[in-house]
Amino acid sequence: MYRRDNDRDGLFQVIEVGGMQNQTRLDGLKADSRYFIEVQGFSSAGYGPPSERLQIHTKKAPPSQPPVITHHELKGKSVYIAWEIVEPLADEAEINGFKALYRQQGHSSGTLYTTSKRYIELPLIGNGSYVVEISAHTDEGDGPKAQIQSTGEKAELVKKIIQLKESLDKQKDREDFVPILNEVKTKLENMRHHLILHLEEGERKREVNKLKLQAVEKEITEKERTSDKPEELLRERERLLREQWKLDETKNNNQGQLLNIERLLEPIEIKFT
Known part of the structure; x- marks a missing residue:
């Protein structure tokens, strides 16, 4: 049996486990919350006395929302991307840094970059399309990804036009x-x-x-x-x-x-x- 502290009804949730088992898993717990847990045996004759009450506190959750891309610019042979974070909610972990997965369009793997800043400059990938995925990193895991796509072809075209203009x-x-x-x-x-x-x-x-x-x-x-x-x-x-x-x-x-x-x-x- 378990319940979350400060729940309005104050009732315990009950999970039944077979008599030969001595462990179970509690799913669906809320992040950054205190729970009380008791174990109690039962048979056809009724319930026995409960165990000593165990108290636990769940970890904070990773960010629930992705960063917001605020700037994306092709600079010669590099790609400059900047973003803002959405402040974590009270039950979400503090952000330690950011990850940027940089890959060609159509490829599942790529190069993973890490940074503590809110911007990154990446080398431009040839003339093919590329994808950059930005996510916040915490001690409790990574948050959802913000994705941006572009093409190296566009950068080459702009570069060519500038040269022609000059x-x-x-x-x-x-x-x-x-x-x-x-x-x-x-x-x-x-x-x-x-x-x-x-x-x-x-x-x-x-x-x-x-x-x-x-x-x-x-x-x-x-x-x-x-x-x-x-x-x-x-x-x-x-x-x-x-x-x-x-x-x-x-x-x-x-x-x-x-x-x-x-x-x-x-x-x-x-x-x-």
């Missing part, structure tokens, strides 16, 4: 310059089109998330009026707030990339006019 006047008389410029212009226009689609989809997700958040806020207010402690709803609100923050950051990043593409396209479009 040497536009110097190379304008080359016979093969115009075809190269036209190819790059087409790729940039495709990137611009995809970014616009991502922005439109992101705006839809932001609106849906906003409505969910409003509904949860309303339910929390109603629960608090009856003196209930809506822990699950508070967690859900925290998750939705993080999701809203993430969607806002994604929107800002996409808008920034769109602006950069427009700036890169401007001298090319002038060239063709």
